[in-house]
Amino acid sequence: FQKCDLHRLEEGPPVTTVLTREDGLKYYRMMQTVRRMELKADQLYKQKIIRGFCHLCDGQEACCVGLEAGINPTDHLITAYRAHGFTFTRGLSVREILAELTGRRGGCAKGKGGSMHMYAKNFYGGNGIVGAQVPLGAGIALACKYNGKDEVCLTLYGDGAANQGQIFEAYNMAALWKLPCIFICENNRYGMGTSVERAAASTDYYKRGDFIPGLRVDGMDILCVREATKFAAAYCRSGKGPILMELQTYRYHGHSMSDPGVSYRTREEIQEVRSKSDPIMLLKDRMVNSNLASVEELKEIDVEVRKEIEDAAQFATADPEPPLEELGHHIYSSDPPFEVRGANQWIKFKSVS
Amino acid sequence: QVTVREAINQGMDEELERDEKVFLLGEEVAQYDGAYKVSRGLWKKYGDKRIIDTPISEMGFAGIAVGAAMAGLRPICEFMTFNFSMQAIDQVINSAAKTYYMSGGLQSVPIVFRGPNGASAGVAAQHSQCFAAWYGHCPGLKVVSPWNSEDAKGLIKSAIRDNNPVVVLENELMYGVPFEFSSEAQSKDFLIPIGKAKIERQGTHITLVSHSRPVGHCLEAAMVLSKEGIECEVINMRTIRPMDIETIEASVMKTNHLITVEGGWPQFGVGAEICARIMEGPAFNFLDAPAVRVTGADVPMPYAKILEDNSVPQVKDIIFAIKKTLNI
Numbered sequence: 069f070q071k072c073d074l075h076r077l078e079e080g081p082p083v084t085t086v087l088t089r090e091d092g093l094k095y096y097r098m099m100q101t102v103r104r105m106e107l108k109a110d111q112l113y114k115q116k117i118i119r120g121f122c123h124l125c126d127g128q129e130a131c132c133v134g135l136e137a138g139i140n141p142t143d144h145l146i147t148a149y150r151a152h153g154f155t156f157t158r159g160l161s162v163r164e165i166l167a168e169l170t171g172r173r174g175g176c177a178k179g180k181g182g183s184m185h186m187y188a189k190n191f192y193g194g195n196g197i198v199g200a201q202v203p204l205g206a207g208i209a210l211a212c213k214y215n216g217k218d219e220v221c222l223t224l225y226g227d228g229a230a231n232q233g234q235i236f237e238a239y240n241m242a243a244l245w246k247l248p249c250i251f252i253c254e255n256n257r258y259g260m261g262t263s264v265e266r267a268a269a270s271t272d273y274y275k276r277g278d279f280i281p282g283l284r285v286d287g288m289d290i291l292c293v294r295e296a297t298k299f300a301a302a303y304c305r306s307g308k309g310p311i312l313m314e315l316q317t318y319r320y321h322g323h324s325m326s327d328p329g330v331s332y333r334t335r336e337e338i339q340e341v342r343s344k345s346d347p348i349m350l351l352k353d354r355m356v357n358s359n360l361a362s363v364e365e366l367k368e369i370d371v372e373v374r375k376e377i378e379d380a381a382q383f384a385t386a387d388p389e390p391p392l393e394e395l396g397h398h399i400y401s402s403d404p405p406f407e408v409r410g411a412n413q414w415i416k417f418k419s420v421s
Numbered sequence: 422q423v424t425v426r427e428a429i430n431q432g433m434d435e436e437l438e439r440d441e442k443v444f445l446l447g448e449e450v451a452q453y454d455g456a457y458k459v460s461r462g463l464w465k466k467y468g469d470k471r472i473i474d475t476p477i478s479e480m481g482f483a484g485i486a487v488g489a490a491m492a493g494l495r496p497i498c499e500f501m502t503f504n505f506s507m508q509a510i511d512q513v514i515n516s517a518a519k520t521y522y523m524s525g526g527l528q529s530v531p532i533v534f535r536g537p538n539g540a541s542a543g544v545a546a547q548h549s550q551c552f553a554a555w556y557g558h559c560p561g562l563k564v565v566s567p568w569n570s571e572d573a574k575g576l577i578k579s580a581i582r583d584n585n586p587v588v589v590l591e592n593e594l595m596y597g598v599p600f601e602f603s604s605e606a607q608s609k610d611f612l613i614p615i616g617k618a619k620i621e622r623q624g625t626h627i628t629l630v631s632h633s634r635p636v637g638h639c640l641e642a643a644m645v646l647s648k649e650g651i652e653c654e655v656i657n658m659r660t661i662r663p664m665d666i667e668t669i670e671a672s673v674m675k676t677n678h679l680i681t682v683e684g685g686w687p688q689f690g691v692g693a694e695i696c697a698r699i700m701e702g703p704a705f706n707f708l709d710a711p712a713v714r715v716t717g718a719d720v721p722m723p724y725a726k727i728l729e730d731n732s733v734p735q736v737k738d739i740i741f742a743i744k745k746t747l748n749i
Contacts, residue, residue: 144492178525185523192491192528197515203481204516207488214444214470214494221492237481244476398522399560401529402584406663408560413701421526 069292075275075282075312081299085291089360095137095290096355097369099129099348102153104377105162106321109152109169113325117385118169121196122183123150127320130290130347131254132157135222137290138297144212146192146205147224149184150254150319154224158191162377166384174383179390180398199225199232202251206238209249209310220248220304222297228259230273239277239310246309250300251277253314254287260323261332274314287315288345291354318345393418426596428570429459429535432577433497435609437467440495443581446473446486447499447536456501457537457596483509483534487516487586490532495581500536503552503590510555517586518561531584535577538566538590539633539684540733546721551685553632556588557661557694563615564661566590568636570600572659575613583615590661592634618665620672624654627678627743630669630695632658635682635715635734642739653743661691666698673704678746679712682734687716710746715739 072080106126112118125132132153135145147154155165160176168175169183176186186194192208195201205223212219225235230253242249253273257264264271274282281303285296293315300311318341322329329338355361396408396417408417423431437443449456451464451474464472475482479500486498500506506513517530539551556564563585567573573591580587605611621636622643629639636657643653654672658665673679679699681692692714699705699712718732743749 146488176525177523177527180525181523187524187527192488193520193524195516197511200484200511200516203484203512204488204491206481207485207490208492209488210485211489211492211494214489234478234480234484237476237478238485240476241478241481241485245473398524398526400563400585401521401526401531 069289070286072292072296073274073284077281077283080283081295085295087291087354087360091137092351092355092360093369095133096348096351096366097373098133098157099290099351100370100373101162101376102129102132102156103348104373105156105165106152108166108377108381110321110325112166112170112381112384119171120182121149122169122325123323124321124325125150125153125319127341127347128254128256128287128317129153130293131287131315131317134290134293135252135297137294139220139222139301142190142217143219143301144190144192144208144221145224146195146201146208146221148195148198148201148226148229150226151184151186151194154191155186155188155194158188160186160188162380163383166380167387170384170387171389172384172387173390174387178394199229199234201225202229202232202235203238206242206247206249209242209247210245212248213246218305220250220301222250222252224252224254226259227253227255227257227264227273228262228267230276231268239280242310243280246307248304249310250304251280251310251312253312254317255314256317256319258323258332261327263332274312277310277312280310280312282312282314284314284316287317288347288350290347290351422599423570423602424597424599425567425570425573425591426457426459428574429577429591430461430463432574433460433581434463434466436578436581437463437471439609442493443495443497444471444473445497445499446475446482448475448477448501450474450499457593459596460499479505479508480512483512484516486532487512487530490517490530491520491528495531497533497535497581500534502548502593503536503538504548504550506534506536506552513556513562513586513588514559518559521585522561529584530586532586533577533580533589534586535580535589535591537593537596539592540717540722541593543724543726543729545724549722551683551717553590553661553683553685554690557691561586562662563587564590565615565659566632566661567659568595568633568657570602571606572613572657574606575611576615576659579612579615582612587615590633595634613659616660616663616665618659618668619657620654620668621657622653622655624652624676626651626653626676627680627747628654628656628669628672628676629680629682629739630656630658631682632661632691633684635684638734638736638739639682641736642743645736645740646743651743651747651749664694664698666695666702669695670699670702670704673699674707677707677709679708680715680739680742680746681712682715682739684717684733687714687719690714690716692716710748713742713746715742
């Protein structure tokens with residue numbers, strides 16, 4: 069597959085790899101699940117069953133699935149708000165994710181967080197403030213180094229966030245203290261409606277860590293992402309400090325559900341990416357052409373995935389909302405219960421940790 | 422006798438020793454021994470891994486501290502003064518305070534943010550703001566404000582052991598002030614509970630509620646007025662959030678008069694909150710006069726001494742307010 073552009077690196081990840089049938093089927097199923105889950109969320113949003121913010125990642129499946137394939141479950145990952153795919157690849161079920169989007173008690177955050185605030189083991193969200201997750205990720209990496217267990221932290225941000233000052237503060241400290249942090253810029257060419265050329269004086273995001281070595285990766289090719297991630301993780305684990313990966317990818321949807329996504333880019337562009345670079349199509353073609361799987365087999369997976377998503381959506385629509393009595397819960401951790409004030413002084417909610 | 426500075430140092434030292442997940446980061450905390458020498462000797466004792474000098478990057482290092490807390494460590498994040506915390510306030514509020522709630526109880530953030538808060542002496546407007554009201558406003562945070570050495574030691578230890586984000590508002594002018602340490606306070610397990618106020622002085626005629634350095638001014642005022650036969654009850658809040666309104670209410674129900682004293686600006690401040698809550702509770706019917714607030718002046722802190730002196734609550738201002746309230 070494609071060779072990665074390198075910054076301050078003598079050599080990069082390998083350009084070939086071995087894909088086992090087992091892995092191929094796993095990646096295919098995972099990517100298809102993320103794709104179908106996002107499309108279902110689109111549907112539910114248009115039916116007004118999901119409200120508020122909903123940032124979908126269809127088109128970017130090779131990123132979340134590829135990154136996960138390159139690390140261990142004991143490694144750590146943090147991203148911003150386009151997080152449903154990562155929430156899944158980090159271990160949560162489609163059911164819990166959709167039920168959180170619909171704001172029900174079966175949601176992974178009990179309906180308290182919504183689209184942008186989902187958490188799992190070694191997955192720190194789901195963060196709403198653009199760029200804030202990057203110092204957090206460097207901090208998680210600090211904990212990895214502090215604990216001495218050879219774990220790394222994948223710290224993701226978008227091309228829009230890449231211009232945030234706090235990211236450069238995080239670069240500086242991560243490099244100074246040699247934190248095992250893989251900074252990953254998921255470049256989908258647009259921060260909301262502002263294209264990269266209109267936002268950044270330098271769009272070589274993989275070079276913007278300056279003193280931090282970087283590589284630019286084809287984010288539509290899952291194997292390229294996997295190998296680059298393995299390479300980056302090995303670099304960090306060896307104690308050399310942080311590294312930066314730019315994943316070049318694309319989102320089919322607009323920035324969020326309130327953005328049709330065509331006022332700042334052309335339908336032709338979207339169509340072109342879909343027909344030439346769709347990550348699921350690329351993997352499927354690879355597998356069929358190398359006789360790792362038949363078209364029918366993959367179609368069967370499609371059917372199974374569709375059913376899984378349908379079931380999850382049913383649950384997410386039917387599950388009741390969280391009980392009003394829980395409005396005050398989870399203010400503090402590990403504390404005895406206390407009272408929380410409601411809309412007036414006579415309305416009180418019990419707060420339990 | 423132990424100064425407030427030594428008390429905080431002791432508290433941090435004991436907690437660093439007790440739990441190896443505890444560490445301190447901030448500007449100049451290590452090799453400089455702390456900008457105000459509060460962390461003196463800690464780097465020598467614990468080394469680079471546990472006492473970390475950061476570059477001047479508040480938003481960055483506060484975020485790093487919060488991330489480390491999310492991953493299970495117990496950071497103490499020092500802001501050289503809380504004025505600089507404004508650079509990082511998004512990390513304190515959005516990344517730390519709200520996370521346990523947003524995650525439905527999955528992700529806790531056991532972090533301490535500490536540093537000097539409020540007016541110092543001659544440091545002018547950008548270095549003198551009190552953040553008690555701003556941080557006290559936010560659910561998910563705990564906010565404490567020690568006055569004397571025992572407060573300082575007991576509260577920093579409780580803050581470090583607390584599994585929630587705690588903001589510890591110290592006071593630079595108090596760092597060098599010595600106080601008697603009870604034998605209890607000398608113990609390595611001496612803790613002061615967060616959320617409980619202390620009655621520093623019993624009285625019958627009027628309740629004075631305060632936090633941080635002004636507690637000392639209240640006690641001075643009480644001493645002066647005692648000679649005139651007026652006995653003031655002085656309450657040291659110790660915690661801004663969650664506020665111990667019950668102690669204040671019980672006192673007001675006894676004395677029938679209330680004055681709040683704080684260093685911060687008057688509008689939307691700690692005193693304003695106390696007055697609102699008193700009105701909502703049983704103590705309102707026991708008030709013989711409206712509750713009164715003594716605060717910093719409603720201006721950015723000026724530099725010239727005469728102006729600065731008159732921009733912070735002085736003992737004479739407290740005495741004046743007491744006499745007005747008691748109609749003397």
